Amino acid sequence: MDKVSEGMNRRQVLQVLGLSAVAGVVLLRPALAGAAATDGTPLQFMPKTAPDPAPLENELAKYPKCPYCGMDRRQWQHSRHLIHYEDELVDATCSLRCASLSLALNIDRGPKAIYAADFGAADEIKPLVEVEQASYLIGSDLPATMSRTSKMAFASAEAAQAAAREHGGEIGDFDAALRQAYLDQAEDAVMIRQRRAARRRRQVNGHHHGH
Structure with missing residues (x-):
């Protein structure tokens, strides 16, 4: 050992x-x-952070970068999420998409609490709310983060409904938004494979025509 x-x-x-x-x-x-x-491979299963019993204190200073995609969480503060696991480890991400990766990889590490930015808040830095209390606007024309389908959290159900009237989309709970995040990843994986296969075919055909 x-x-x-x-x-x-x-x-x-x-x-x-x-x-x-x-x-x-x-x-x-x-x-x-x-x-x-x-490094993050192969054990990005474990969040690379020290145990933190109070993750919301100075949250953006402590967790400035998304561990899955490297994006600046202050820049993407309006879509950021934070998962506080039962063992006090914290995974703070730029978006629900990257939070869904954390939850999938840490399937045996139960979340104590999951937080999302309240997109409906007027604050310059949107405050975090527990996702169990949030309403998600799914599939609106609001800009998506790291995903094909926009999924924005609102602390107020009324604010979510008002945004839906203006921007389209459907209201759902966290589980509905999480399901959509996994579906989006499946679609992205399929699309990327198809694109690569098409590019390979073009290269092979171009090579044959070149002779």
Whole structure:
């Protein structure tokens, strides 16, 4: 264990052991264990943050970048989300899309609370609200973040309905918005594969015509 422990503290090692048991995978090859301490692959399963019992205090200063896409959360503060897991680890993202990645990867780490920016607030930096209390406007013409379908959270159901009258879309709860986030990712994955296949076909055909 000594070699592995050099790059990781004992708690991380125990987490890796726990993860490998869950996944049925041996993760203690030194190359992998060393990588886990420094980069996001393959263990972006674990949020790379210290336990934080009060994540909403100085939230944007503490969590300035989305760990999944690298975008500036202050720039995307109107769509940002924050997941506070039961073990006090925090994943603070730019959008519901990246929050949905966190929830999928951390399926065994229960969320204590999930927060979203209140798009309906007049504040320059939109305040965070618990998603259980939020209404999501799904599929409106409001700009989407990292996704094909706009999904904006509103603390006030009335504000969400007013936005729907102006911008279209449907009102749903967090679960409905989360389902849409996963559907969007599936559609994106299919579209990217189709585009790449089409590009390969064009290259092959161009190559043949060139002779």
